[in-house]
Amino acid sequence: MPPALAEISGLRHVFPGARGAPPRVALDGISAVIPPGMITGVVGPDAAGKTTVLRLLAGLLRPTGGRVTVLGHDMATDAQAAHAGIGYMPQRFGLYEDLSVAENLSLFADLHQLPAGLRTERVARLLRFTGLAPFTARLAGQLSGGMKQKLGLACALLARPRLLLLDEPSVGVDPASRRELWSIVSQMLEEGREDGMGVVWATAYLDEAERCGQVLLLHEGRMLAAGPPAGFLAPMQGRVFRLAVPAASRRDAARRAAAHPGVLDAAVQGDTLRLVLHADAAVPDAASLGGTALAPAPPRFEDGFVDRLATAAAPPPPTEPIRPQAGDGPAIEVRDLVRRFGAFTAVDHVSFSVARGEIFGLLGPNGAGKSTTFRMLCGLLQPSGGTARVAGQDMLRAPAAARARIGYMAQRFSLYGELSVAENLAFFARVYGLSRATRAQAIAQALQRYDLAGVAGDVAGNLPLGVKQRLALAAALLHGPDILFLDEPTSGVDPLTRRAFWARIGALAQAGVTVLVTSHFMDEAEYCDRLAIVSAGRLVATGTPAELRARVRSAGLPDPTLEDAFIALVAAGPAELAA
Template identity: 55%
Template sequence: MNAADDFIVRGDNLTKRFERQKLDTITALDRVSFGARPGALTALVGPDGAGKTTLLRLAAGLMRADEGSLTVLGLDAAKQPQAIQDRISYMPQRFGLYEDLSVRENLDLYADLHGVTPEQRAERYPRLMEMTALAPFLDRLAGKLSGGMKQKLGLACTLVRSPELLLLDEPTVGVDPLSRRELWDIVSGLVENEGLSVIVSTSYMDEAERCAHVVVLHEGHVLASGTPQELMSRASGHSFLAMSQRGTPARKLQADLIDRPDVIDAVPHGGQVRVVLGDREPLSLQDVTFEPTSPILEDSLMMLLRHKTDEQPAANAALELTRKDSLDHSEVVIEVHDLVRKFGDFTAVNRTSFEVKRGEVFGLLGPNGAGKTTTFRMLCGLLPATSGTLKVAGADLRRARAEARQNIGYVAQKFSLYGDISVLENLQFFAGAYGLRNSRAAQRIEWALDNFELKQRASSTAGSLPGGFQRRLAMAAALLHEPAIVFLDEPTSGADPLARREFWRRIGSLADHGTTIVVTTHFMEEAEYCDRIMIQDAGTMLAIGTPEEVRRQAGSGGEPAHSMEDAFIGIVEQGRERAQRQEHAA
């Protein structure tokens, strides 16, 4: 066997360019070389615009490289794309399910497209249903499935035939931790039990740690590659856990640390702050202790990105606000009592009650289909409640939704931007929609361009922006009218670690100035930035409190759960077990 036979995919000096507007050329990949071995998991990681999706699409035979060579299953990707497509399966980020067709009909459609015989379907379908736990939902419309179930159906459709290579582009974006774990159990089982070769792009570094080989991309270049252990060793001696002796909340300690030039990264974790330092010696800070800890892959990624860009992970991200809110953090600005929302006979939210105070960061967490988005939309005044009390910024949302919306900023999961007009024109439109006129509108637009570093892209169309800049623009538009309360629905879904640090630095500065934040997220590390969180499932509130209180609720033997992800999964599973016992008892 020669060296080339050791790889199921091998790329050498791959370059891919895209023509944009008016002779503007983007180099998505610049002399990239990498290899993926058979029967193993290979991860592609890196920030937005790194080239991960482009590399997968080249491997799938959907595009040709401008320069370099690429072999897939021993075939030349430039000359034999159809032969490659006949032997692989590719699941893009937005997998094309047909929402008006049932689970079974979607499977049949993809089986027809791939020429899967009735005999092969009879053998394959039961295994796919067992693997994905979708058997009870064969006749349900795909559009009625939760986000996690849709992803599992997409994976099942991708596997209706037996591929030699599986390509997965961000398969767990927008998926809750429980469904994410289930998806990875499926993929790992395919690799371990069937010897399937898999290449996956991901924003989750804990997912990349499960892979045999990791390729780190940045702006079309390979920064590093190797086993997770090889990459993690780069951060050896640089990783610490920091804790305030004064009881400063982890969010505030993290904000103080991440602005320091000698800190490469800082993120809340388990009530402490995980810190990556430029030196191997802990900082000497009054009332803050630093304990060495084993590095994780995200530590190494942040070191690589910092050395490449020579910028702070959240440099200049703190916002300068012109309006100064009341800093009376005892003031209740959101009141919810016995909130109910029904869709026909289905109860999406069942008698939920909570309060949120001024300047608080409040997290709504739950599995896909738990009712948190319904709760979120009622809080924003986008959906009426069936019953209960709901007051936002002093306005009763059951009677005066328009009045309440004047005090609300909203960032939707699928950013409500106009892709065909420029960044500046988007800001002008939203300023007008919020009632800002003349000099006031001009002042607020200038503020948005400055604080979100959008001046250099003011004339670019919103649709042409990288994902991170679209996220900035959506946030800037929501803050133009200086709302007292900001609602953020999955604002960092699909974002890389660098973009998430920057985003949360902005959120922290807003809260510090008295703006109230309500956020939904599937990144459990982000729950640690919240002052309090609520976990819902099946429309019922399962837990509410500070991150520490929720971790303790999920812990055992008096010890809190190690991480918020462990706590989330534990609380949801406990809640489902209780519900099953009550159902059986009835």
């Protein structure tokens, strides 16, 4: 058996507290072996310690306790000797956005001290391999998310590392780009097998973890489980089912199923619910769960993940959802919407409508125009042509009036990290123009509804991602908006946190709040009532998740996932539009 690339023994790491806060234990006594010839997945909820493990393996941190050995070198005392054999791609790709593609590669070649001939050969090969050869003069900051992903990977691979460390490389990129990244890394691993290459891949996408050779599951800095993915799936056999439910009542059925004593997890999956039962629980009757039929389903890695974290109960949805103003007609109506940037048309005559109380998903590859469409509907960007009516207001003529009736939750935490939870809520209440009495009532309700009362005095920037998410949602809803805009709201969070978030969103929709969401995460898109897919600035498909899957069903693909449908419809879009 070839020697391990890295060994972790009794690893502990503690970060000092910021601004008087107590020290934070990021890792507490974990041990693992990273073998060559395979991808080792590192998964876990937010703040589990994934990034800390990768930074310790890269020699960017010194452990507080225990030992990290990489390529035979102790990373506490001899990290420099191991650096030449390590490739590291941090979150957000670690690029210099003011430099071009070629300049980024040249800089990383300098850092690795590659000789001129070898540098030219490797840069040319990686440009061909990643499809970036036509874009060498483009600034990294002007690349789409998928192209940034590939450039970051190319920079990490320049030195032909024996150990490649990838820290959540696929967060924020579309499904096609995720599959392409996996293909590139798998091929590089195969080519580097003779050299004993190995990969450590930290990920929030559990379908990626299922493809790894081994998986390390972290939780609150401890190793919860480790082994091949099959070991996580075996205990789930016979415990996973699909519940057919009427489309109009699927969110009610999800809450009802989640409350059943035998059900561990209930997730909306298009026109069905996906149920995971507790171990040894009797299979319930479909009618008792609000469904019409119950059928066995094959387990997924995510089921094993949820099973291991079953003690982390999801908070309930809000008990008194804010009821928006009543009105007639669609909440959002878009007709021939156009946005040009100079000679480039980012959005090209897009049309759709969203009913009141509907959850509507806007999907598309990186650079397809969905974010530009989203920003126009939020009032953040002026349309070049067409019409867009939001909450009954024309976005061309009265954008300010429309903005007063919408709430917006950005993809990245966009509140004030230096302020406390309560101070953030007070600030946004004033921004929304709430009176003093209304402001106090709205803040008190937000703290209660979104389970924030216990952290009201905590500095927002120090909160875990899931709590930041609840705070951002609470701030967006302070003024009781008719329409809620969500920009990739659960990017990077674990399945339990995602379930809790969408339980809240479903309750808001049932109270009449209209929700428009953008996402690259297809499990998240399953919660939508309808979806629109945008590609190359044009609308290529609309329908319910079940309808989109049906459009690509075939003898070769009898049970397509929504990700399968997305990739197929995007690929077919240009031909269909031309026809």
